[in-house]
Amino acid sequence: MSELRELYQEVILEHSKHPRNFRVLDSASHRAEGFNPLCGDRFTIYVDVQDGSIRDITFQGSGCAISKASASMMTQTLKGKSEGEAESMFTRFHDLVTGHGSRGEDLGKLAVFSGVSEFPLRVKCATLAWHALRAALQGKQEAVSTE
Amino acid sequence: MSTAIKTPHAIDAAKKNRATSFDVQRVRRDFPILQQKIHGKPLVYLDNAATTQKPLAVIEAIDHYYRSDNANIHRGVHTLSERATADYEKARVAIQRFLNAAQSKEIIFTRGTTEAINLVAQTYGRQHVGKGDEVLITAMEHHSNIVPWQLLCEEKGAKLLVVPINDRGELLLEHLDHLLTARTKIVAVAHLSNALGTINPLREIVRRAHARNVPVLVDGAQAAPRMVVDVQELDCDFYAISGHKMYGPTGIGVLYGKADLLEAMPPYQGGGDMIASVTFEKTIYNRLPYKFEAGTPNIADTIGLGAAAEYLEELGLEQIEKHEADVLNHATQAVAAIPGVEIVGTAKEKAGVLSFTMEGIHPHDIGTILDNEGIAVRTGHHCAQPVMERFKIPATVRASFGLYNTREEVDALVAGIHKVREVLG
Numbered sequence: 118m119s120e121l122r123e124l125y126q127e128v129i130l131e132h133s134k135h136p137r138n139f140r141v142l143d144s145a146s147h148r149a150e151g152f153n154p155l156c157g158d159r160f161t162i163y164v165d166v167q168d169g170s171i172r173d174i175t176f177q178g179s180g181c182a183i184s185k186a187s188a189s190m191m192t193q194t195l196k197g198k199s200e201g202e203a204e205s206m207f208t209r210f211h212d213l214v215t216g217h218g219s220r221g222e223d224l225g226k227l228a229v230f231s232g233v234s235e236f237p238l239r240v241k242c243a244t245l246a247w248h249a250l251r252a253a254l255q256g257k258q259e260a261v262s263t264e
Numbered sequence: 265m266s267t268a269i270k271t272p273h274a275i276d277a278a279k280k281n282r283a284t285s286f287d288v289q290r291v292r293r294d295f296p297i298l299q300q301k302i303h304g305k306p307l308v309y310l311d312n313a314a315t316t317q318k319p320l321a322v323i324e325a326i327d328h329y330y331r332s333d334n335a336n337i338h339r340g341v342h343t344l345s346e347r348a349t350a351d352y353e354k355a356r357v358a359i360q361r362f363l364n365a366a367q368s369k370e371i372i373f374t375r376g377t378t379e380a381i382n383l384v385a386q387t388y389g390r391q392h393v394g395k396g397d398e399v400l401i402t403a404m405e406h407h408s409n410i411v412p413w414q415l416l417c418e419e420k421g422a423k424l425l426v427v428p429i430n431d432r433g434e435l436l437l438e439h440l441d442h443l444l445t446a447r448t449k450i451v452a453v454a455h456l457s458n459a460l461g462t463i464n465p466l467r468e469i470v471r472r473a474h475a476r477n478v479p480v481l482v483d484g485a486q487a488a489p490r491m492v493v494d495v496q497e498l499d500c501d502f503y504a505i506s507g508h509k510m511y512g513p514t515g516i517g518v519l520y521g522k523a524d525l526l527e528a529m530p531p532y533q534g535g536g537d538m539i540a541s542v543t544f545e546k547t548i549y550n551r552l553p554y555k556f557e558a559g560t561p562n563i564a565d566t567i568g569l570g571a572a573a574e575y576l577e578e579l580g581l582e583q584i585e586k587h588e589a590d591v592l593n594h595a596t597q598a599v600a601a602i603p604g605v606e607i608v609g610t611a612k613e614k615a616g617v618l619s620f621t622m623e624g625i626h627p628h629d630i631g632t633i634l635d636n637e638g639i640a641v642r643t644g645h646h647c648a649q650p651v652m653e654r655f656k657i658p659a660t661v662r663a664s665f666g667l668y669n670t671r672e673e674v675d676a677l678v679a680g681i682h683k684v685r686e687v688l689g
Contacts, residue, residue: 125629125687126680134624138318156628156644181626181659182688236632 123232124239125182132186137193140174142175150178151249152262153241160250170199174250182241190227197261200254207247215241248256287581292668294319295576305638307672308619313458313486313617313664314642317513325571326513336366336560338537352563355570356553362573363496363503363520369552370526373566377485377515378408380560381452383519383556384481385412387529388502389450395421398447399640400478402427402435402464403654404457407647409483415450422449429654433460433609437468444476451480451638455487455503457660459615459648460609461592470499480523485509485517490588490616492581495520509666510570510662513565519556526552533558572631576667584667588616595674599663608660619660620644622684627659630684636663638678 142148142163150161159179165173174192179185195203208228212218214233221228233243252261282657293343297317300307309317329351335344337352353368360368372379389412393399399413403426410424417424425443428436444451445549451473451568466482473480479501489510502525507516510620521529531538532551535558549555571615576584595618604623622630631643642662645652652658663677 121633121687124632130688134571156626157652158626158628158656179626181628183629239628239632242628 120232120235124236126229126232128190128226128229129186132189133182136176136185136189138175139177139189140175140245141177142173144173146173147253147256148205149249149251149253149261151245153180153184153245154262157182158245159185160186160188160246160249162246162253164250164253166200166254168203169197170195171203176246180245183230183239184245187222187230187243190203190229191250192224194227195250203250203254204235207244207251210247214240236253238255274635284654286579286587288587288668288670291579293671294321295304295668296320296323298552298668302638303636303638304638305533306676308637308639308676310663310665310669310673310677311640312489312666312669313509313646313662315508315514316489317668318513318568319511319575321575322512322568322571326564326568328370330566331443334564337502337563337637338402338554348563351567351570353568358570358573359518362488362493362577363505363518364496365520366496367523367535370520372519372524372526372553372556373561374517374519375515375562376502376506376508377483377504378412378506379482379501380517380519381409382502383482383532384450384502384521386417387532388479389413389416390420391528391530393417393420393422393449396447397422397449398425398443398445399423400425400440400443400448402453403429404433404435404460404462404464404621404648404651405452405454406458406483406485407649408485409452409454410650426650427615429455429462432611433457433651434611434613435462435469437465437472440469441473444473444478447476448473448476451478452483453480453494454483454485456484456490456617457609457617457648457651458486458617458664459619459646459651459660460611461619461664462609462611462624463491463615465611465613466498468663468684474499486616489576489584490581491585501525501553502613507565507569507572508568511570511575516562516569519628523552523682526556526604531555531558535559537561555561576622585615587667588665588669589671591671591674592616594671595663595665595677598674598678598689599681602678605681608655608657618663618665619658620663621657622681625684625688627661629688630661630681633684633687634677634680637676637683639680641677 134245160178176188177235213221216234245256250256291358297316301625335348337349357372470480481502485506503520505634508514536556540550608619627643
């Protein structure tokens with residue numbers, strides 16, 4: 118049960134029920150879709166990048182509590198960050214949820230996802246939005262799949 | 265109160281009742297994997313539509329084969345080869361009896377249901393389906409009974425047509441008659457839907473198809489472990505099953521085909537064993553069933569599958585069917601009574617499968633929390649994405665039952681679902 122509480126922390130549940138930046142971004146310069154064919158989670162990430170900096174970032178779609186909260190908190194965290202910062206944050210976030218490296222001290226609020234590392238099958242849920250973001254920034258047209 | 269004195273007749277009846285009644289606790293002891301705890305709770309395995317656990321009879325048959333009889337079959341003159349060949353062919357006869365096929369040569373061993381369907385699509389299909397022709401499937405098929413036909417239709421310029429289902433997940437048979445035309449070359453249909461649990465009226469489907477001289481292939485992967493299958497009585501032309509879904513090993517399955525159809529079909533794969541003689545100018549194919557079994561087969565798992573079929577026959581498919589119906593009914597009532605839970609697939613004729621969704625909670629989260637309670641269910645689209653689309657849902661939670669599941673395990677599932685609410689609110 119304690120592992121479950123670690124996974125489904127209040128902050129995560131709250132974001133999954135009331136996702137932030139949950140809308141289409143008309144001014145988006147980049148967009149990409151992330152799809153997990155195993156569970157049907159599907160999100161579109163919209164990013165407005167100017168001079169290498171993320172001016173605005175939103176998302177739309179459906180998925181489990183972990184994937185939705187992760188997308189929501191990612192958009193909150195990355196607004197105003199540079200593309201380079203976003204990329205390096207993804208690397209650290211990935212290390213966090215796979216149990217490599219730190220416990221997320223340098224990730225701010227995103228550290229609440231540390232519990233995911235006890236649930237290897239849920240890593241894909243936690244990173245789906247991030248994969249889609251990376252695809253969007255790289256200008257990929259096709260939906261990225263977790264498979 | 266006076267003690268009831270049993271007459272000899274009553275005692276006989278009680279004995280008979282005991283002999284024919286299904287003792288689930290005794291049966292559970294045949295499955296070593298079930299005697300374990302997951303996250304500190306007794307394992308409740310409710311993912312039987314994905315794969316079933318294996319009884320000792322199967323595990324030991326495979327173990328015995330590798331310890332004492334392993335050799336290549338159909339060629340060696342030595343004792344081990346003779347034994348391996350005899351055991352392999354004994355498994356064929358066991359499956360023939362299990363499906364009540366008329367002849368053992370109508371039993372072709374494949375890697376599973378998927379390969380069996382691909383075999384028919386690539387041989388019978390390529391021979392008979394041409395440009396403008398039609399292949400008819402249903403809206404509740406597993407991807408394995410969709411994609412092989414799509415590949416065929418794409419190659420041949422043929423059309424794939426789909427018999428629709430209603431909101432309960434039952435086939436709309438009245439559409440079958442419109443969709444069966446002079447262009448229809450084959451009908452492919454599941455006996456029991458893996459995502460919804462619907463049992464299809466096969467006799468009726470076969471009758472209507474045959475009235476137009478259209479053969480019928482049945483995906484029997486989910487039905488074979490759950491009900492008596494009699495291919496002669498069904499009068500279907502092909503019937504495909506998977507070993508691992510009927511308490512046998514993975515990597516082995518069966519295609520049943522009527523002998524005259526199999527005889528007329530070209531081979532599927534070329535190689536050893538499927539030939540009678542080979543020269544560089546011409547190869548004469550072997551007779552049935554070997555024509556369709558190229559290369560050294562999966563001997564050990566075939567023997568394991570034979571053991572599984574014998575195990576199921578010993579328990580009695582009627583008994584298994586009755587027991588599983590009782591567990592499914594109990595589960596349906598108990599789960600339907602939970603507020604916010606909706607059952608997907610409510611056909612009148614159903615077996616084995618209980619798919620559901622929970623308001624405001626994604627199936628994946630439900631699966632994780634149930635697993636924490638020791639309960640194994642499947643979450644997702646169950647390799648039936650068109651079914652999910654039909655019901656406009658991304659995924660479901662699926663509890664699927666096997667012969668070893670109990671009412672108490674259903675109660676654990678219900679408690680687990682309440683726990684989901686508690687954790688996720």
